[in-house]
Amino acid sequence: MMRRPPPNRQNRSRSKIAKLSLGQADQKEVYRGSSKQDLLDLTREEMVGHLGASLDLAPFRARQLIAWLYRRCVTDFSQMTDIAKTVRDELAARCIISRPQCRTVLIAQDGTRKYLFQLADGNCIESVLIHQPSRWTLCVSSQVGCAIGCSFCRTAKMGFKRNLLAAEIVGQVLAVKEDIARLSAHETPPAAVEDFSNIVFMGMGEPLHNLDNVIRAVCILNDNLGLNYSARKITVSTSGLVPAIKKFGASRAGANLAISLNATTDAVRSVLMPINKKYPIAELIGALREYPLKRGRRITIEYVMISGLNDTLADLARLPKLLRGIPVKINLIPYNASPEESYAPPPPAHVAFWQQSLLDAGMNSTIRWSKGLDINAACGQLATAFKDKQAV
Numbered sequence: 001m002m003r004r005p006p007p008n009r010q011n012r013s014r015s016k017i018a019k020l021s022l023g024q025a026d027q028k029e030v031y032r033g034s035s036k037q038d039l040l041d042l043t044r045e046e047m048v049g050h051l052g053a054s055l056d057l058a059p060f061r062a063r064q065l066i067a068w069l070y071r072r073c074v075t076d077f078s079q080m081t082d083i084a085k086t087v088r089d090e091l092a093a094r095c096i097i098s099r100p101q102c103r104t105v106l107i108a109q110d111g112t113r114k115y116l117f118q119l120a121d122g123n124c125i126e127s128v129l130i131h132q133p134s135r136w137t138l139c140v141s142s143q144v145g146c147a148i149g150c151s152f153c154r155t156a157k158m159g160f161k162r163n164l165l166a167a168e169i170v171g172q173v174l175a176v177k178e179d180i181a182r183l184s185a186h187e188t189p190p191a192a193v194e195d196f197s198n199i200v201f202m203g204m205g206e207p208l209h210n211l212d213n214v215i216r217a218v219c220i221l222n223d224n225l226g227l228n229y230s231a232r233k234i235t236v237s238t239s240g241l242v243p244a245i246k247k248f249g250a251s252r253a254g255a256n257l258a259i260s261l262n263a264t265t266d267a268v269r270s271v272l273m274p275i276n277k278k279y280p281i282a283e284l285i286g287a288l289r290e291y292p293l294k295r296g297r298r299i300t301i302e303y304v305m306i307s308g309l310n311d312t313l314a315d316l317a318r319l320p321k322l323l324r325g326i327p328v329k330i331n332l333i334p335y336n337a338s339p340e341e342s343y344a345p346p347p348p349a350h351v352a353f354w355q356q357s358l359l360d361a362g363m364n365s366t367i368r369w370s371k372g373l374d375i376n377a378a379c380g381q382l383a384t385a386f387k388d389k390q391a392v
C-alpha cells in the first residue's frame with residue numbers, strides 16, 4: 001500500500017506544482033494579490049494599449065492618468081476629477097494603483113532615511129534615501145533577496161525569493177516621495193530632508209537578473225509626462241552579468257551603468273563574488289570596452305575596499321591598467337563593517353591614498369563614505385532583521 005506523504009510535504013509539493021504551472025500573468029496576480037491590472041506596471045505605450053483594448057479608452061486618457069499617478073501621486077480613482085465618473089468607475093473595477101506598505105523608517109544622524117517596505121504578498125524590501133553633500137539620492141531594490149551570493153553582502157544571506165515587478169520598483173519611488181511631501185507639510189520645523197534628484201538601483205537584488213522589469217521601471221521613471229527623471233540621473237548597478245550588460249546597453253533604458261568590480265584578480269574576486277567564476281574579470285572588462293556608451297557618459301566602477309584583501313599596492317597598480325581606455329569613474333567604497341562579518345574597512349588615510357594615486361594615474365576617482373552607519377544602511381540589513389523578528 002502506498003503511504004500518503006506527511007501533510008507538510010504534500011503542501012510543499014502542491015505549492016511547487018502550483019508555482020510551475022503559473023504563467024507570467026498569474027504570477028503577477030499572486031505578487032500583487034489582485035487579478036486587476038496595476039497601472040504602475042505599464043509604460044505609457046503599454047497603458048495606451050491596455051486602456052484601448054480593455055476599456056475602449058482614447059490615448060489621451062493614458063496621458064491624464066499618468067499625470068494623476070506620478071505628478072499628483074493619487075492612488076484613488078475617485079480623486080481624478082477631470083475624468084468622467086463612469087470612466088473612473090470602470091477603471092476602479094478593472095485596475096489598481098499599488099503602493100508598498102511602509103513598515104519602518106530609520107533615520108540616521110546624517111539625515112539618511114532607510115525604509116522597510118512590505119509588498120502585497122508579505123515579502124519585505126528596502127529603499128534608502130541618501131543624504132549627500134550636494135543632493136539626495138534614492139537607492140531602490142530590484143529583487144526580494146538575491147541569488148548572486150557576494151560574500152560581503154547581507155542581502156546575499158537571504159537567498160533569492162523573487163523578482164520585483166516594475167510597479168514594485170516604481171512604487172518605492174512614489175512611497176518615498178509621499179513621505180518627503182508629508183514631512184515637508186506637517187513637520188515644524190520642516191524635517192531636514194529634500195526631494196531626491198538621482199535614483200540608483202543598488203538596493204536589494206541584482207538588477208540585471210530582473211532585466212525586463214528594471215528596463216520597464218526605468219522607462220516609467222523617465223516618462224516626461226510623469227516623474228520625468230532623466231536617464232542620466234538613473235544608475236543601474238550590476239555584479240557583472242556579461243550577457244545582460246550587452247542586452248541592457250542595447251535596450252531603450254538609456255540609464256547609467258555601474259559595475260561592482262571589487263577586485264583586480266580573479267582569485268580574490270571569485271572569493272568576494274562567486275559570479276566571477278562564470279564571468280571572469282577579462283570577460284567583464286571586454287564587455288565594458290564594447291559597451292555602447294552615450295557621449296559624455298562614464299561607467300561607474302564600484303570598488304568596495306576591504307582591509308588586507310583587495311586594497312594592496314599591487315591592486316592599486318593593476319586597477320588603472322585594467323580599466324585604461326574605458327571612460328570610467330572609480331567609486332571607492334570603504335567596506336561598511338557589520339558585527340557578523342570578519343571583513344573590515346581600511347583606515348580612511350589608506351582610502352584617501354588610493355584615491356590620490358588613481359587621480360595621479362589619470363583616472364577619475366571619488367570616495368563614497370558610508371551613509372547612515374548608525375541605522376545599518378547597507379542593503380539587506382533591515383529586511384534580514386525584520387524577517388528574524390517575524391520568525392521569533
Ligand code: SF4
Nearest residue numbers: 146149150153156205
Ligand atoms: S552585493 Fe548586490 S549582487 Fe551581490 S549579493 Fe548583494 S545584492 Fe546581490
